[in-house]
Amino acid sequence: MNAIQKILLNQIDLSDETFSVNFMPDLQGLRSSIKAIGFIQPVLLRKEKGHYRIVCGFRRIWVLKELGVFEIPAMVFEEKEPSDLELFVLSLQENLTTRGFNAVEKAIALQKLIHRFQLEHSEVVKTYLHLFSLEPNEKILNTYLSLAEMEDETKRFVLREEVSRSNIRLLAQMSSEDRMALLPFLSLLKLGENRLREMLTLLSEISRRERISIKEVIDRPDIQGILSQKELTPIQRTERVKRVLMNLRHPKMKQMEEEFDRKRKAFNLPVGVSVHHAPYFEGKGLKMEFQFESTEEYRTILNSLSELVDKKEFKKLIESS
Amino acid sequence: MKRKEMLSFKIEKIYLDVKAETNWVTRHILKSLPDVPVERVEDKKNLIKQFLPITDPIGMGKRNLLITHFYGRRLKPCPGTSRHICCGYYVINPITNCPMDCSYCVLQGYLNNPFLTLYSNWDDLLQEVESFLAIGRPPLSRLGTGELSDSLALESIFPISQFLVPFFAKKNAILELKTKSTEVEHLLSLDHRGRTVVSWSLNPPQVIEEEERGTASLEERIDAAKRCQEAGYPLGFHFDPMIDHEGWEKGYEGLINFLFSRIDPKRVVWISLGGFRYPAQLKGIAEERFPKTRIFLGELFPGGDGKFRYFKTIRVEMYRKMVKWLKQVSPDLFIYLCMESQEVWKEVFGWSPQNSQQLNQLFEERVKKFIKIPVEYRPALLGG
Numbered sequence: 001m002n003a004i005q006k007i008l009l010n011q012i013d014l015s016d017e018t019f020s021v022n023f024m025p026d027l028q029g030l031r032s033s034i035k036a037i038g039f040i041q042p043v044l045l046r047k048e049k050g051h052y053r054i055v056c057g058f059r060r061i062w063v064l065k066e067l068g069v070f071e072i073p074a075m076v077f078e079e080k081e082p083s084d085l086e087l088f089v090l091s092l093q094e095n096l097t098t099r100g101f102n103a104v105e106k107a108i109a110l111q112k113l114i115h116r117f118q119l120e121h122s123e124v125v126k127t128y129l130h131l132f133s134l135e136p137n138e139k140i141l142n143t144y145l146s147l148a149e150m151e152d153e154t155k156r157f158v159l160r161e162e163v164s165r166s167n168i169r170l171l172a173q174m175s176s177e178d179r180m181a182l183l184p185f186l187s188l189l190k191l192g193e194n195r196l197r198e199m200l201t202l203l204s205e206i207s208r209r210e211r212i213s214i215k216e217v218i219d220r221p222d223i224q225g226i227l228s229q230k231e232l233t234p235i236q237r238t239e240r241v242k243r244v245l246m247n248l249r250h251p252k253m254k255q256m257e258e259e260f261d262r263k264r265k266a267f268n269l270p271v272g273v274s275v276h277h278a279p280y281f282e283g284k285g286l287k288m289e290f291q292f293e294s295t296e297e298y299r300t301i302l303n304s305l306s307e308l309v310d311k312k313e314f315k316k317l318i319e320s321s
Numbered sequence: 322m323k324r325k326e327m328l329s330f331k332i333e334k335i336y337l338d339v340k341a342e343t344n345w346v347t348r349h350i351l352k353s354l355p356d357v358p359v360e361r362v363e364d365k366k367n368l369i370k371q372f373l374p375i376t377d378p379i380g381m382g383k384r385n386l387l388i389t390h391f392y393g394r395r396l397k398p399c400p401g402t403s404r405h406i407c408c409g410y411y412v413i414n415p416i417t418n419c420p421m422d423c424s425y426c427v428l429q430g431y432l433n434n435p436f437l438t439l440y441s442n443w444d445d446l447l448q449e450v451e452s453f454l455a456i457g458r459p460p461l462s463r464l465g466t467g468e469l470s471d472s473l474a475l476e477s478i479f480p481i482s483q484f485l486v487p488f489f490a491k492k493n494a495i496l497e498l499k500t501k502s503t504e505v506e507h508l509l510s511l512d513h514r515g516r517t518v519v520s521w522s523l524n525p526p527q528v529i530e531e532e533e534r535g536t537a538s539l540e541e542r543i544d545a546a547k548r549c550q551e552a553g554y555p556l557g558f559h560f561d562p563m564i565d566h567e568g569w570e571k572g573y574e575g576l577i578n579f580l581f582s583r584i585d586p587k588r589v590v591w592i593s594l595g596g597f598r599y600p601a602q603l604k605g606i607a608e609e610r611f612p613k614t615r616i617f618l619g620e621l622f623p624g625g626d627g628k629f630r631y632f633k634t635i636r637v638e639m640y641r642k643m644v645k646w647l648k649q650v651s652p653d654l655f656i657y658l659c660m661e662s663q664e665v666w667k668e669v670f671g672w673s674p675q676n677s678q679q680l681n682q683l684f685e686e687r688v689k690k691f692i693k694i695p696v697e698y699r700p701a702l703l704g705g
Contacts, residue, residue: 138376280622
C-alpha cells in the first residue's frame with residue numbers, strides 16, 4: 001500500500017460494489033460532519049487497469065461527490081495483492097471499528113463471503129460470524145443468508161421493526177409475492193416481537209391448511225373490512241384481525257365456542273357472573289365466576305344462581321360440558 | 322399399494338468411546354461394519370458439543386454411530402401422567418435414537434445426544450432386567466425396547482433380539498419389540514415361547530410416504546408381521562400416532578382392511594390407538610427439519626401435561642371410527658388408548674378402566690388368555 005495520495009473522483013469506479021455491504025446508509029450525519037470539519041480519514045482504494053475500485057469509504061465518496069469535490073485523499077493498494085477476500089475482510093474490520101453493521105448489512109456481508117468469495121459455510125461459521133457478534137452456528141448463518149435474498153422492501157421492514165431472527169426465518173419461508181402482500185398489512189397493525197411471530201405463524205398455517213396464498217388470506221373481506229375501519233386503533237385492529245385468523249386456523253374450536261356461547265346465552269346469567277368451559281374443552285365441568293362489592297350484591301347473585309338450577313337450558317349446558 | 326424402497330440406512334462413521342473399546346459387544350458391532358471408519362473418542366460430551374451447532378445435528382446423528390457405555394438405569398416405567406390412563410408398561414433402552422426419520426418423532430426434541438447410540442455394556446442391561454423381574458413383579462409384566470429407538474432397526478449391526486427373545490422366553494414377563502422395519506430375519510428361528518410380542522406402528526401409505534422417512538412401506542411391514550405370525554409370535558399393532566389429514570377416514574379404514582386381509586386377528590394380542598401429540602419444543606425443531614410436513618396444521622391444543630393434542634372432538638371421532646372398523650374385523654380384538662383420560666375412554670368405548678392398575682390387569686388377563694402358555698408365577702425373591 002502506498003502513502004496517502006490524491007485521487008480524482010472521476011477515476012474511481014462508483015458502480016463497483018465488490019467490497020460494499022451498505023444498506024440504507026444514513027448519510028445525513030456524515031454529510032454534516034464533512035461540511036463542518038472537512039474530510040479527515042482517507043479512503044482505501046485498489047488500483048485496477050485505468051481506474052480505482054473502492055475498498056473502504058463508499059459513503060464518504062458518495063457524500064464528497066454530492067458536494068462537488070473533484071479529488072479525494074486515499075491509500076491505494078496495487079493490483080492483485082492482497083487478494084479480494086483479504087481486502088473484503090479488511091473493509092469489514094475497518095467498518096466495524098467505525099460504525100458497525102445493521103442486520104441487512106451483516107446478511108449482505110455473509111452472502112458475499114459465501115457466494116462471491118466462495119467460502120465454505122463451515123468456514124464462515126467458524127471464522128466470520130463472531131466478527132458480527134453472532135454465535136458460531138450454521139442456523140444463524142442460514143437465517144442471514146435468507147435475509148440477504150429477500151426484497152429490499154422486506155429488508156427495510158426488518159430494519160425498521162427490528163425483526164428478530166426467529167421472525168426472519170418465518171418470513172423466509174414465504175414466497176416473495178406473499179411477503180410483498182404482507183408488508184402493507186403488517187404496517188396497519190401494532191405488533192411487537194411475540195405478536196409478529198403469532199401473526200406470521202397464523203397466516204402461514206392458514207395458508208398451508210387451506211392451500212391458498214397468504215395474499216388470499218389477507219385479502220379476505222372480513223380482514224380487509226377490519227383494516228379499513230379508520231376509527232380503530234392499531235391495537236384494536238390487531239386484536240380483531242387476530243380473532244378472525246384464530247377462527248380460520250381452528251374451525252372446530254370456533255364451532256364449539258359458538259355452540260357453548262349459544263347455550264350460555266339461552267339462560268340469563270345474573271350481571272357480574274360468567275361461566276367458563278375447561279380450557280380447550282379438554283376435561284369435564286364448568287367454572288363459574290362472579291364478583292360483587294357488597295353483601296347485598298352477593299345475596300342477589302346467590303339468589304339468581306340458585307334459580308338457575310331449575311332452568312332446562314342451564315342443565316343442558318352442564319350435560320354437554 | 323405403493324411400495325417404498327426396502328429399509329436402508331448408512332452409517333458414515335463410528336465414534337468409539339475408549340471406555341467401551343474392549344467390550345465384546347463393541348467387537349461384534351465393529352465386525353458388522355468393517356468398512357466404516359472408526360474414530361476413538363476420549364470425551365463423548367465434547368464430541369456431542371462439537372456437533373450441536375451444525376444445521377441439522379439430528380439428521381447427522383442418524384448417520385453416525387456412537388458406541389459407549391451407559392451407567393444409569395436403562396429400565397424405567399413408561400412415562401405417563403397422572404391425568405391419563407396408562408398401561409403400566411416398562412421401557413428398556415439398549416439403544417438411543419433411530420436411523421429412521423419420522424417428522425413427528427418426539428426424540429428430536431428429547432435427546433441431548435444426537436448420535437445413534439448403542440450401549441455396549443449389554444451384560445449390565447440384562448442383569449438390570451433380571452433384577453427387575455426378580456423382585457416380585459406382577460406376572461406377565463410388559464417391557465419393550467421401542468421407546469427411545471426402533472426395536473429392530475439396528476438388528477443387522479447388533480442383533481438385540483437374539484439375546485432378548487431367548488432371555489424372556491424363560492421369564493414370567495412379556496417383551497415387546499416395536500418397529501417400523503422389516504428386520505425380522507433373526508427372530509424367525511428363535512424359541513420365543515410366546516413371551517415376545519412383535520409389533521408394528523402403522524399408518525396409511527400417504528402418511529408413511531410423507532411423514533415417516535426411512536421406514537418400511539406399509540406392505541413391507543405387514544409382510545414382515547405375517548412372517549412373524551407364521552413363526553408363532555403374538556403380534557401387536559399400534560395406530561399411533563394417528564394423523565388427522567385430508568382423507569384420513571379412507572386412509573385408516575383401508576389400512577385396517579389391508580392389514581387383516583393378511584394377518585389373522587386371532588394372533589393379535591393388542592392394538593393401541595393414539596392421536597398425534599407432541600411437547601411444545603418439538604414443533605420448531607420438526608418444522609425446520611421437515612419444511613413440508615403438515616402434521617402441525619391440525620387443531621392441536623396444550624393439555625394438562627403440557628403436550629399438544631388434537632382437539633378432543635377430533636380425537637374421539639377418530640378413535641370411535643377406528644374401534645368400529647376394528648371390531649367389524651373381529652369383536653374380540655383388544656384395543657386400548659395410549660395416554661388418554663378416563664373421559665375420552667368413556668366417550669370412545671362407553672366405559673373406562675378405573676385407573677392405570679385396572680388397565681394393567683386387563684392386559685394381564687388378555688396376555689394369559691392369548692398366549693395360552695401356562696404361567697408360573699414366582700413370588701418375590703428379594704422382597705419389594
